[in-house]
Amino acid sequence: MTSIMWFRRDLRLRDNPALFAAGEQVLPVFVFDPVLWDAASDTRRAYLVASLTSLNDSLGGKLVLRTGDPTEVIPSLVKEVSADSVHIAADFGPYGMARDANVEKALDVPLVRTGSPYAVAPGRVVKGDETPYRVFTPFYKAWAAHGWRAPATGPLPTFVTAPSEPMPIVTSPVPLPPAGEAAAWDRWNDFSSAALADYDENRNRPDLDGTSVLSHHLKYGEIHPRSLLAELKPENIVYAKEICWREFYADILFHNPTSSSHSLDARYDSIMPWASGAEADNLFDSWCHGRTGYPIVDAGMRQLTTTGWMHNRVRMIVASFLVKDLHIPWQRGAKFFMQHLRDGDIASNAHGWQWTAGCGTDASPFYRVFNPITQGIKFDPNGTYVRTYVPELAELSGASIHEPWLSPLGLPQSYPERIVDHKQEREVALADFASIKGRT
16 A cells, blocks of 8 residues: 655654654655745745755655645545555644644545654643643753653655656755755764864854754754754753754744744733834844944844854844844844744744743843843954954954944944944833833
């Protein structure tokens, strides 16, 4: 009998329990769902196509591509090849869960869920009273105590094929790194051998190659977090916690489906005096284009728009600046990120923004306002990162690049004045946040 393996966010052969559960003869399928495809940027579309091309090569060219509503495409394929079952890795996102439920109703054969994109599936880790966690540290302790399975192993099935649509042609607006399972493992091996030992110390330094840069590989399931956890040693606990952050945010979204676009603390959406109108639009435009006059912020935004990726420490700095210096709702920044990021994970993006904005899961968000000057001096001490993406300031030496307005030569004519005064706007933000404390 033939079964269908419906690939989604698991574009790999290694450590793929759904694939191993699919049986001895398998039709590998990917569906271009217009709901997801049309909402994606060309950056993410191009990366997905590159990843699917790599997967197809691994499958000997037998990956079947179809376009359309999965509730129609998958049942049609079942009849076309007389499949006896459809196999998937469980999806825990709001849209994915609803889609899979609808596909299951439309099928005359079982839809078998095996595994997920996470080491510990959302909903598994709960408090003693069966309620979900809202703070990371207790979640991490429970997550680590829960544990996870070893990487899945097994013989690969015999792959069969059927008529397929051609692979879409998409041009990325930015250069993209190599995609696919082999590229993911190459990157992991390079990172683990060269930088993992110093990860605790260097992970916040955007001027160094100190992070794994695996977020896009994890997004598309080219490598599984369980596989990475199996590679770690006890001294790599900080990196394990970073994997857990991704799972924590997925768990938060699972329990709070509207939190992809609404604040967990609803007071911030309805009461905060957010900036609006033409002035806010102009400030937002300056932020988007890396023209705020604050070098670390501008470097981060330019890295995003020219590479499709941004260092995590800098993501927090630019997010804090948008929300707490410019007083613009986090949702505008999160949407801009999703338009440009090649990793583009809804849960991690939305809740990373909310953590920084102070309306999400942070246990003490109220008074945290990132100072873009001191953050730059601390984490880019020689100005290397800024100099890479803000060449107008390349002539400034060392940490002085983070305060170019103090240069004896003055600001370069091509670099803007600061669009706001951080010290003043910080006080405005703290007053705004204080005004909603205690309100329900």
